[in-house]
Amino acid sequence: DAGVIQSPRHEVTEMGQEVTLRCKPISGHDYLFWYRQTMMRGLELLIYFNNNVPIDDSGMPEDRFSAKMPNASFSTLKIQPSEPRDSAVYFCASSLDPYRDDGQPQHFGDGTRLSIL
Amino acid sequence: AQSVAQPEDQVNVAEGNPLTVKCTYSVSGNPYLFWYVQYPNRGLQFLLKYITGDNLVKGSYGFEAEFNKSQTSFHLKKPSALVSDSALYFCAVRDMWGGGNKLTFGTGTQLKVEL
Numbered sequence: 516d517a518g519v520i521q522s523p524r525h526e527v528t529e530m531g532q533e534v535t536l537r538c539k540p541i542s543g544h545d546y547l548f549w550y551r552q553t554m555m556r557g558l559e560l561l562i563y564f565n566n567n568v569p570i571d572d573s574g575m576p577e578d579r580f581s582a583k584m585p586n587a588s589f590s591t592l593k594i595q596p597s598e599p600r601d602s603a604v605y606f607c608a609s610s611l612d613p614y615r616d617d618g619q620p621q622h623f624g625d626g627t628r629l630s631i632l
Numbered sequence: 633a634q635s636v637a638q639p640e641d642q643v644n645v646a647e648g649n650p651l652t653v654k655c656t657y658s659v660s661g662n663p664y665l666f667w668y669v670q671y672p673n674r675g676l677q678f679l680l681k682y683i684t685g686d687n688l689v690k691g692s693y694g695f696e697a698e699f700n701k702s703q704t705s706f707h708l709k710k711p712s713a714l715v716s717d718s719a720l721y722f723c724a725v726r727d728m729w730g731g732g733n734k735l736t737f738g739t740g741t742q743l744k745v746e747l
Contacts, residue, residue, distance in 0.1 A: 558737045613733050618664040618683040623675030
């Protein structure tokens with residue numbers, strides 16, 4: 516099975532530019548998560564979707580960040596305008612319904628390393 | 633509210649020796665507990681989980697973890713460490729019936745296995 520696929524793997528851009536990160540979850544998974552990882556703050560959940568609907572976006576840092584899931588096989592995380600403090604590794608993860616008795620784990624992509632100059 | 637603590641930033645162990653990476657948790661209800669491993673420039677990989685039942689859970693690559701309800705701990709163990717086990721390890725918890733579908737991760741423990 517193909518895992519979670521993220522693109523691009525690396526992104527370097529200048530402050531003020533729009534950045535779009537992309538994610539293709541594992542086929543058949545109901546849930547999709549976006550995380551951010553930094554040395555200072557560790558792994559932070561930004562937002563998650565269930566069946567393409569955003570359920571909890573309380574982790575989105577500010578209005579410059581937005582996420583969409585137009586269909587079951589694609590999601591984007593957009594930052595506009597970008598700032599140097601947004602530099603981090605952004606991960607996408609997906610899972611089956613975690614309320615099943617066997618506690619479905621989340622499966623992570625390899626991330627996008629974002630550098631804002 | 634749910635939380636996880638990994639008290640050690642780094643654990644060093646010699647190859648062939650047993651290893652333990654510590655994790656304690658806090659949830660309102662019953663916990664789902666997970667261990668993940670992260671290699672450089674890669675995403676987190678699922679190692680094992682505890683849902684219910686046997687307190688000793690076996691997972692990938694020879695790892696196991698022991699659930700201790702009274703001590704609210706879920707320590708990761710391996711009887712004989714390999715150099716290739718060197719990586720960043722994360723413990724995570726989710727309240728079985730509350731907290732939505734959020735996993736709360738610990739801050740991670742860097743495991744270094746030396747020859």
